[in-house]
Amino acid sequence: MPNPPRLRAAALSATAVLLSSVLAGCGDGSTDEDVSAQKLSWKECPAPSEAEGGGSAPSPLPGGEQWQCATMRAPLDWGNPQGDTIGIALIRAKASGDLSRRIGSLVFNFGGPGGSGVTTLPAFGSDYTKLRTRYDLVSFDPRGVGRSAPVRCENDQQLDTYFQQDATPDDAAERAKLIDNTRKFNAACEKNSKKMLPHVRTTDAARDMDLMRQVLGDDKLHYFGISYGTELGGVYAHLFPKNVGRAIFDGVVDPTQDVEQGSLGQAKGFQLALDNFARDCTSKVRDCPVGDTAQDVKDRIAKLLKGLDHKPLPGIFPRQLTQTAATNGIAQSLYSKDFWEYLTEGLEQAYDGDGRILMLLSDSMNGRNENGQYSNTTAANVAINCADDKPRYTADYVRGKLPEFRAASPVFGDFLAWSMVSCTDWAVPGAAEHPDVSAAGSAPILVVGNTGDPATPYEGARKMVDALGKGVGVELTYKGQGHGAYDSKNPCVQSAVDGYLLDGKVPAAGTVCS
Template sequence: MATSRLLRTSAAVLAATALLISGCSSGSSSPDGQASPGRGTAAGAQRPAENASLAPLPAATPAALRPYYDQKLSWHPCGVAGFECATMKAPLDYAKPSADTDLKLAVARRKATGPGSKIGSLQVNPGGPGASAIDYLQQYAPQPAAVRARYDMVAMDPRGVGRSEPVECLTGKQMDRYTQTDVTPDSPAEVNKLTSAYRSFAKGCAARAGQLLRHVSTIEAARDMDVLRAVLGDKKITFVGASYGTFLGATNAGLYPSRVGRMVLDGAMNPEIDSRTINLNQAAGFDTAFRAFAADCIKHEDCPLGTKSVDDAGRRLSALFKKLDAHPVATGEERKLTESLATTGVVAAMYDQRAWPILREYLAQAEAGNGRGLLTLSDSYYERDPNGAYANQMYANPAVNCLDLASAFTSPAQVRAALPSFRKASPVFGENFAWAALNCAYWPVKPAGTTQHIEAKGAAPILVVGTTRDPATPYIWAKALASQLSSATLLTYEGDGHTAYGRGSTCIDKTINDYLLHGTVPPKGKHCK
């Protein structure tokens, strides 16, 4: 059972498997204690017709924050050869900075290798919220070589994530039980079991994370990015954010528009929409991705969903889920493949079309009573290792999401009322997405953020990238963000999968590289295939 849908690069989802053919929400308490720059929405309501714009912070750094901006990092070799690591201090609460409560944020870099003169530092974030930027950098920094040659590649695990004061909630065994909870309840007893699981998860987070849960918002993480920019010695930030990382980047641009250098936002989020709309849009996005998978699958004689039609394939997948709901199948280990784990496994494969061939194989195995393959996909999504330990992403993810925005729903009754709209958005996944959106209703910390319009007036040109059949960050979000940011240009990839940069399109890669290396902005309306 996904705590909420993750927004991260396909490589981050699939890296834990052998699939690669060889890989929500607005700000928190207002900056500097000022009045909140956005306007909230009632839980479960449609987004407002208008949102207040995110107000930029004063250009001058407040005296109380100067020690953070003036700090010097002590770098040392770490991890993969060629990388250096350091620890950066950041205030737990920007409104009340105190050395007694400072956070220690982990930073890693790989220096520019040349040839050519160094342009500066390039910060990267792969999304989540909750994905480790450091892990991502160390795994994928070798590409693209032309960009790596001219930039120091830099990653910081956001507060509450990875190596940066990670949020913890459950033990591995507890998380195993949580991920197997039925998210499509068929009776009052199953609804009670689901809400009990949400309450237990939230209680575990409150017990283990404490005050940190109040200070892991997107706005605070975006402010940490500006501190890092200054500490690295860059007058302006250069940033590549993927998936949820686009929201981090857009928020940073909104707070500090005059400090934007070159910014790529790939697989963009829309900061104007509320939690319910986010989940509804994602349900539709994964439905679009599934239909693309099904259209490919039915061309193969061995398609486990038949060869009749896309709609029939959807019905057959739903039938498989129902069969697993009644009778989970063996996986070769203590855990069985439940409906919830199978659904998560299929969702994971929707992030990247390169996973489609093996998804066909794993679906056929599940139909035959072997759930090992889909369990492997589900474990990759949850970042569960073979020893039963989970990375903290599944804890940091709701911690950020539930702080950033009000819960999509506040009660099971609200979910039931919304089920028709979710089923319409996705006959296969809609019900799952609707019930999964209830998790923040039981969160121990009240939401502090709101929906908001981000213009970043005065910022240098920003490149927003959208993929037409992106499941996790639907293309409509990229168009919406590009229309909000005053200096944005939209680059479109006509294709499948989540995000576009570095995923095989020469057109996309060259356009983004030219922008990062030379500042060349593509013509308006440019499309790549």
């Protein structure tokens, strides 16, 4: 299987849905108009496009108000700002409180890269009710994502095959097939999206955000970045330090790591989360249905995955639950402690010969809805990562690294090691070894790290604080589980974040919440 997007890409909203559109594309010509002077036309939001994942238009806000959507024009090529334009899809909920106390817009990016902010913000909108008292809540589909000139690679049928094949090859023939399938996927991206591929770097998205700030009428960008959104926020702060307002980085990407270091860190992070799940399950008063001890839980999972490599289970007809799909599904369930019950149920079901729940979890990670349609999450994730990341890894190089990855995680090591070949023969060179987030002169940025975070391990928060520079990053630690901290609803975390965003009160550096 061409390697799946790096695991930091998962979006929790899709799992919540599974388990409980006018596209503004590349312009036809150039324009001499100053895009910063454009006026947005806000209208009732349409149903999400197929590239955003499909589904229904967002439900009204708690007070009955409708979500509003608009399209912002941005240069296709920021190196030629008078050239062709693309449309950047936006969504907002207007501030609910006294307008005299309104601070401005609070822009969210929920991560990926490749996640649709236009669909994710309404899914989690109730979590930000307090913030909405003083801000318009705003999110967007970054360029290449959803309704913002989406990158397109393979079609739904091809993607079903893509995700059914083996992403952890065991011999020369399987390795050759992995590399060949990766090349085919990447060639499809070039064929179907050649014009966009050079222009989906994180630096491009950061420039879009500064244009967004201007078009929204704000002197400063007030920002809430989650997961990859912290990397995007860091790049923005580097490019526009004087334009940073009140900013939160939650679930923090380590900006000092290259692809290999990031993948190895994730192997350790997901193994830690699996260890925590196993201990939690076996420490309860009732018997744990998937193992007698924490080690027994992990041993049974390893045995399941080994068996699936040779004999998949029935999944969602006509697809089968393969080793890769099961690993992917297990990883998705570790993004939130709220999903551990689904992992328990999915494992119980798999041990009885039924792979449907683990496959649903895997489908969520991959952006597949119940109708068999894929969002463009995977295509955008690969395109943005490959445009950002300079390293290009060979199969021989990865083979040499397997012992280190397996030591980091017996369950996820191979999976994440082989993810490093995803940019094989990519059409566009990568920009850098890692992002530059140094931001001297920026306003304080609250950096929130979660000690149990699988996708963006806790150590990345300190690395982000150091990289932002003296007097910019302010670290807050949450001793918890799952990806990110604010949506855990921990009162201490939420009080600190709300206090900064609403009242400008920066918590003391080194604050710990548990």
